[in-house]
Amino acid sequence: MDPVLLQASDWQFVLENWQFLLLGTVVTVLLTATSLGLGFLTGFPAGAIEVYGSGRLQAAVSTAGVVLRGTPIVVLIVLFFFGLPLPRLGTVPLLEVDLKAFVAATLALGLRSAAYQAQVFRGAIQSIGEGQMEAARSIGMSERQAIQHVIFPQAIRRSIPGFQNEFTIVLKDTSVAFAIGLAELLTRAEQLYLQPGRDTAVMEVLIAISAVYFVLTFTTNRTLDYLNEVYAVPGGNE
Amino acid sequence: MTLLRVEHVDKSYGDEEVLHDVSFEMQRQDVEVIVGPSGSGKSTLLRCVNRLTEIDDGAIYLDGEEIHALDENELRRRVGMVFQDFNLFAHRTARGNVTLGLRQVLGMPREEAEATADDYLERVGLADQAESYPAELSGGQQQRVGIARALAMEPELILFDEPTSALDPELIGEVLSVMRDLADEGTTMLCVTHEMGFARSAASRITFLDDGRIVERGPPETLFEDPEHERTRAFLGELAGIQ
Ligand SMILES: Nc1ncnc2c1ncn2[C@@H]1O[C@H](COP(=O)(O)OP(=O)(O)OP(=O)(O)O)[C@@H](O)[C@H]1O
Ligand SMILES: [Mg+2]
Numbered sequence: 001m002d003p004v005l006l007q008a009s010d011w012q013f014v015l016e017n018w019q020f021l022l023l024g025t026v027v028t029v030l031l032t033a034t035s036l037g038l039g040f041l042t043g044f045p046a047g048a049i050e051v052y053g054s055g056r057l058q059a060a061v062s063t064a065g066v067v068l069r070g071t072p073i074v075v076l077i078v079l080f081f082f083g084l085p086l087p088r089l090g091t092v093p094l095l096e097v098d099l100k101a102f103v104a105a106t107l108a109l110g111l112r113s114a115a116y117q118a119q120v121f122r123g124a125i126q127s128i129g130e131g132q133m134e135a136a137r138s139i140g141m142s143e144r145q146a147i148q149h150v151i152f153p154q155a156i157r158r159s160i161p162g163f164q165n166e167f168t169i170v171l172k173d174t175s176v177a178f179a180i181g182l183a184e185l186l187t188r189a190e191q192l193y194l195q196p197g198r199d200t201a202v203m204e205v206l207i208a209i210s211a212v213y214f215v216l217t218f219t220t221n222r223t224l225d226y227l228n229e230v231y232a233v234p235g236g237n238e
Numbered sequence: 239m240t241l242l243r244v245e246h247v248d249k250s251y252g253d254e255e256v257l258h259d260v261s262f263e264m265q266r267q268d269v270e271v272i273v274g275p276s277g278s279g280k281s282t283l284l285r286c287v288n289r290l291t292e293i294d295d296g297a298i299y300l301d302g303e304e305i306h307a308l309d310e311n312e313l314r315r316r317v318g319m320v321f322q323d324f325n326l327f328a329h330r331t332a333r334g335n336v337t338l339g340l341r342q343v344l345g346m347p348r349e350e351a352e353a354t355a356d357d358y359l360e361r362v363g364l365a366d367q368a369e370s371y372p373a374e375l376s377g378g379q380q381q382r383v384g385i386a387r388a389l390a391m392e393p394e395l396i397l398f399d400e401p402t403s404a405l406d407p408e409l410i411g412e413v414l415s416v417m418r419d420l421a422d423e424g425t426t427m428l429c430v431t432h433e434m435g436f437a438r439s440a441a442s443r444i445t446f447l448d449d450g451r452i453v454e455r456g457p458p459e460t461l462f463e464d465p466e467h468e469r470t471r472a473f474l475g476e477l478a479g480i481q
Contacts, residue, residue, distance in 0.1 A: 132327065136338075154327075
């Protein structure tokens with residue numbers, strides 16, 4: 001059969017399967033959320049340790065960062081899936097998500113994101129002038145109090161553009177969970193066009209899911225831009 | 239009554255001796271002005287008093303207690319500091335700048351801290367700017383917030399490190415006038431400043447520091463009219479000439 005690009009019947013096929021793709025979209029969104037959450041909860045302290053820590057802890061954190069940033073994400077995800085002693089956790093009905101694969105994907109995407117978020121946060125902390133710490137210490141605040149009440153609040157605001165960037169990257173990179181068969185958007189897309197006689201619909205299906213990724217990135221970025229504006233402090237990003 | 243006693247203080251950075259055998263005393267309510275050329279160690283001396291910098295040798299006493307025997311946070315609560323670059327907390331309003339120490343260091347409840355902050359902002363003439371962020375204030379206003387922030391901790395001594403040097407000339411007056419009011423009210427102040435008008439009218443004593451050493455120290459009349467050292471005359475003459 002001669003695969004004619006973008007024919008009406010294939011678009012029809014995409015539309016008929018919108019629910020099937022929607023379930024994949026839900027998994028993609030969930031995986032993005034858990035990965036970014038893990039990335040933030042780990043990356044934020046890791047960035048702080050890189051700046052304020054010392055000794056073995058600091059060395060361990062920065063080595064872990066170098067390794068995670070230097071490994072292809074597909075390799076990480078496959079390694080975590082087959083290499084970690086994760087128990088079989090069963091499958092979520094409807095979404096048809098293998099929980100073990102979901103956990104492995106969250107760990108891979110989350111820790112890799114943590115390694116990048118740590119860099120974002122570290123840079124933001126280091127961009128805060130020395131004078132802020134001195135001013136805090138000069139009124140009798142401890143170093144801990146100064147970090148908590150003066151440095152972090154400013155550093156977090158300055159990290160928002162970097163975190164926003166991370167969000168876009170993680171969202172799109174959830175598609176590598178395809179490599180371990182997790183039923184996210186790309187995996188489901190493949191399941192559609194691999195059905196017998198549907199190889200003509202490859203382009204249509206991929207274009208459709210790209211549109212989904214685009215809409216998700218675009219709307220979330222706009223929302224974050226808006227929040228950024230609402231919570232902005234005059235001169236806070238200088 | 240002696241509030242601050244600096245005894246034979248030495249401080250080096252690497253091979254460079256920045257303070258050499260510096261000794262002086264301040265009584266409560268004194269206004270001490272330190273002058274000296276750039277790099278003579280003025281900032282370093284101030285920073286040794288609140289231990290932002292540690293001395294190598296000698297001793298510093300606050301109200302009879304050696305400062306290294308005190309908890310450093312306790313010391314800094316008792317010794318306020320006003321910076322050349324203001325160093326206001328950029329993410330907090332004028333009021334927020336003042337309340338932070340009250341809340342975190344003194345453990346004051348929020349409402350009391352806010353009321354206290356507003357009192358101090360009023361004292362520096364900024365009652366109407368309590369909600370403004372530093373980036374929305376002029377340099378002179380920012381520095382007055384900096385003064386309010388230091389004052390609110392009710393320190394026994396306030397250090398001023400060239401508080402007007404970063405200001406446009408037309409904004410210097412408002413800061414000096416606040417400082418003059420403080421001096422009149424009996425605040426003990428140790429000021430590095432080259433504002434000779436302020437020194438002449440407000441200082442109890444002027445110290446001329448050069449190359450890490452106290453060259454000469456005395457009441458303003460003596461230093462301006464009849465200094466012991468030619469170097470003092472030359473330096474003060476030059477400063478007066480600039481203004
Ligand atoms: N943290 C530091 N590390 C190394 N050298 C320093 C440090 N702080 C100050 N110095 C040096 O100590 C000397 C005295 O500096 P200090 O800042 O006390 O001078 P100053 O009288 O306040 O000068 P200025 O009028 O320019 O503010 C200078 O030579 C400076 O380079
Ligand atoms: Mg200086």
